[in-house]
Structure formats: C-alpha cells, structure tokens
Amino acid sequence: MPGDLTRDAITITLVTGVLIWVLPLIVGTYTLTVLAIYGMLGLSLGLVWGFGGILCFGQAAFFGLGAYAYAIFAINIGESTVPMILAVLVPAVFAAFLGALMFYGRLGDVYLGVITLVVTLILFKVINSTAGPQYVIGNARLGGFNGIPGFPTLNVPGIPDAYIWGDRYFQVCAVLLGLVCMLVTALLRSSFGRIAVGIRENETRMSLMGYDVRARKTAMFAIGAAIAGLAGGLFANWAEIVTPNLFSLGQSAEIIIWCIVGGLGTRLGPVLGAAGLAYLKFLLGQQAVVDNALVTGLVLVLFVLFLPKGVVPALSALWRAGAGRRPRGRVRQRRRPPRRERLNG
C-alpha cells in the first residue's frame, strides 16, 4: 500500500470533518446517524472478508450481540460508558471463541459460512423465545420477540444526566466512524494487516513461512466482531430498542450485499456501499409500488453477475485510466482469479 499513515490520517480527518459539516444540509441527521452506523458495520465485514479472506455469513450476530450487550448493561448500570465498552468486548470475546473453534478445526470457507449462519440462527431463536418474565439478566427483561425498550441512551462519560442525542449524536457516530476507519487503516499498514492479506492470498504459503495462520485468523475475526459490536451499541442508542431482528438472516445478507456492491478489498467500498444502499432502502421504504426485498435482491444478483469487484474498485480503475496514469505494478493489472480460489487460499 503506497503513501504513509500520517497522510491517510489527515485525509480521513479532513473528509470526516467536511462530511459532518456538509451532509446534514442535504439529509436529516436522524437518517445520517444510522447511515454512519451501517457504514461502520459494513467496514467490519469489509475488513474480515475483504482483507482477511474470511467469509462470515453471520456478521449480524456480532452486531446484535453488541446491541443487546449495551441494552442489558445500560439497564443494569444506569449510565452508558461501561455498557458501550462491553458492547465492543462481548462480541469480540464471543467471536474469539467461535473463531478458535472454526479456525483451529481448519474448516473450509463453505463450512465457515454454514457455521456462522447457524450460530446467527441459534442466537435469533434463543433470544426470540425469551418472552417470559423468568428470562432476566439483572434488572433487564430479555423480552423475546418484542425486544428490550427503554434503556438509558448515550451520555457524556462521567455525567449520567448529560444525554447525547439529535445532531450531537450524529457527530459522535460520524467521528467514531472516522476513528474506526483510521484504526483499520493503521491495522492494515501494520505487519499484522500485511500478513492477513498474505493469508487471504495463500494460506499454505503463509503457514509454511512460519506464521500461525489459525491464531491470526481468529484475531482478525475478533477485531471485525469488535467493530460490528461497536456499531451494534451505537445502533441500540439510535433505535432506542433492541429486537431479535438484529440477528436475522436478512440483516446478515444486507451486510454482505453492502460489501459486494461497495467493493471487497477496499476500505472505502463497504462504507459507501452500506451508506448508499441503506439510503436507497430508506427511499424505497417511502413508496409502495416496488417491494424493498425485490430491489435489494436484484441489486445483489446484478452485481455478482456484472460487477463482482464492486463500485469502488471499478471507479478507481476508471479514474486511473481516465487520468492517464499508469497503474502501479503488475499486480493491479492482473485479472482477479475466481473468488473461490482466493478464499480457499
């Protein structure tokens, strides 16, 4: 990856700053908040799948776990700082266990897909069936299908009465998204990130070079889950209710669609894909002629068929060709091998 970290950090800061200032002039901040949260969620899978080569069909599980962890601890603790930290930690620890189970078993990508999908379903079914008053964690009733409403929302750390909401909350989410972007950038520039990309490209080669592929994949999986958990905690604050639908297969499908449409192997792609498609869904929700799922499904099929690389890589290739700049090195010119081989490593 060319350039250096400082320049990237400055770019991300500038872009985030400008967007926080400009976007609310066009779209309401209530909508923008959730777009930023989805952007973060998209980025979490974009990191795990696009750079780590781990196709997770259950990223929604970590999103939902983060949201539920926040809601449950917020009710029990009464303020938001510790629950927010737990919203990151709980999914990360869960993912570390699940990842260790899968990667130390050296499961192939199809089996990985099945297991993550099944785990998401288990969580969905379990949470869905906790409707009775006997299912309580501390003071928080799990509420089954109806979810958990009425937990304290985000406040200024240390001052439980100073709630952050409305425009301020959007700014918090956007800044956090910028920070996560920077974190991901730093991670990818570090040796850990480069080795992760190496594992994506050829797992056997990396393990022969002496790297512990299983531990590194597990760590990558946990980091992705932590980001998804943070997005989940923020989402719980935005929606002010958490329901089992956060764990649904539809939610997982959407995250995967964002990544595919935005572009795998880029940082910007999943964020843009998430925000763009979520906004499209929001617009589609305002009319009753065409069903939402129909359009989402069609978008996914068309992208897999005609633009499997996604929008961002296609546009940047176009940009390079248009600007008359020669692509850097052979690697960028080479046609991408079929994804199956890439993921199998």
Next chain:
Amino acid sequence: MDLYVVVLVEVLYGVASLILISAGLAIVFGMIKVINLAHGEFMMMGGYATITAVNLGVNVFVAMLVIAPVAVGLVGLVVERLVIRHLYGRLVDTMLATWGLSLFFIGLATMIFGNTTTGISTPIPGFAIGDYQVNGYNFFIIVAAALLLVAMLSVLKGTRAGLVARGTMQGPEMAAALGYSPDRIYMATFFCGSALSGLAGAILAPLVGLVPTSGGAYIAKAFITVIAGGPSLVAGLLSSASLFGVVNQAFTFATSPVIGEVALLVAAVVLLRILPQGVTGTFFKGKI
C-alpha cells in the same frame, strides 16, 4: 406402548421432513456444486403454486405432486439460464447470487400474494393410536420421503440418465469428450433439483401457514443437512437427516420445540467441527 409408537412416528416424521426439505438442495449441491440459497424460496413458491391451484379447483394431490414441481422446476430453469449458468465453479459467487435471488423472490411473492398468511387444510384426517391422536398427514410425509429416496437412488444408479449425470459430475471434460453436453446436463440437473424443492414445499404446505418469508425457515436446516451429509448424495442425505431428526425430536420431547431446533443447530456445529468433510466423507465412502 402407545406412547412409544407415537414417539417413533414423530421421530420418523422429523427425519422424513428433513429429507424432503433437503433433497432439492442435495441434488443441486451434490451434482453441480452449486449452493442454492434460494432453495427455501423455491419451496415457498411450491407452496403458493399448490394453494393457488387448489383454490382454482384442482385436486389437492394433483396440485401437490404435479403442478407445484413443474411450476417451480420451470422457474428454476429460467434462473439457471439467466444467472447460475454464468457462475459454475465459483461456489461463493453462486451462494451470493442465489441469496440475492431469494430476496428477489420474497419481494415478488410479497407483491403478488401480500404479506398475509395463507394455507390449505391437510387432506388426510388424523386418527388415534390408543389414547393419542396422530396426524394422518405425517404418514403421508414419511411415505413420500421414503419413495423420494428410493426414486433418487434408482434414477442415479439404475438409469442411463443417472449414469450420464454422475459421470458429468465426476469429469465434465470427459463427459463432453464422449459427446454429452455438460451445459445441458447441468441445466437438467438444476431443473430436477428445483422441481424437488417445489415438491417439498408443496407437500409441507398444508402443515404451515404460508407467508412470503416462509423459505427462511427451511434454508438453514436444508443447508446444514446437505453439508453435514457430505459428498455422497443419498447416503449422506439419509444419515445426516436421521441424525438431526432424532436429535431434534428427542430434545423437542424432553423440553420444548425451540430447544429442539437449537439442539439441531448445535449438533450441526459440533458435527461439522468433528467431521468437516461431512458424515459420508468419513463413513460410507463411495456410496451414492
């Protein structure tokens, strides 16, 4: 004594319904290595085809056993020609594309049939075993699943078409060199798989209230049954369906249906961790 008979029937029914749910996916995955995540929606369409036909005055068994498979098979044919055909050999891409298709069909069904529950009554009345009332339709499902397995086995093992299909599955180039077009064989296989999905959806339709999102309830079970079954088609289907069916029903009897479902899923995770190649990747090697 009566209780044991009832439990036995329930367990058999659990296994049989898993076989029905997974058969279409097993054919498509086993023969052409395509994971059809729109499988649940194919079943949903089979259900809607049956209900629509019955409401138009067609005999329920004709609707179930003829109209639904043919209708869904034709939909599968269109899907194969437009989408799947371009993605052979790219497993993950087919998964994503068919996931998109599944959302597309859910949307389409919502637009046509509305987001309401529809259903038909079971065509076979229940009867009593001792003190217990048993659903007569369960027996129909058990018989249908058994017939289906026998039919699959005899077609694959006993007919020339089955031989050609198995040959193409093992070596498409060799089959092509011998004058068979893999493209057309894949197309026919996908048609058969879709028709089986439609049949399963139709047979199970009287037992469930059908909504456009009904497919989601089937896909995960079908997916794990097929993957856990491993490379052998019929043997794998039978072994994993038996295992999961028994686990599911045992936990359902001991606790509640929800725990039964969860136990099935946990069993699948554990099984895949121990036998990543599926049951028939380790046992019953070389069977169909």
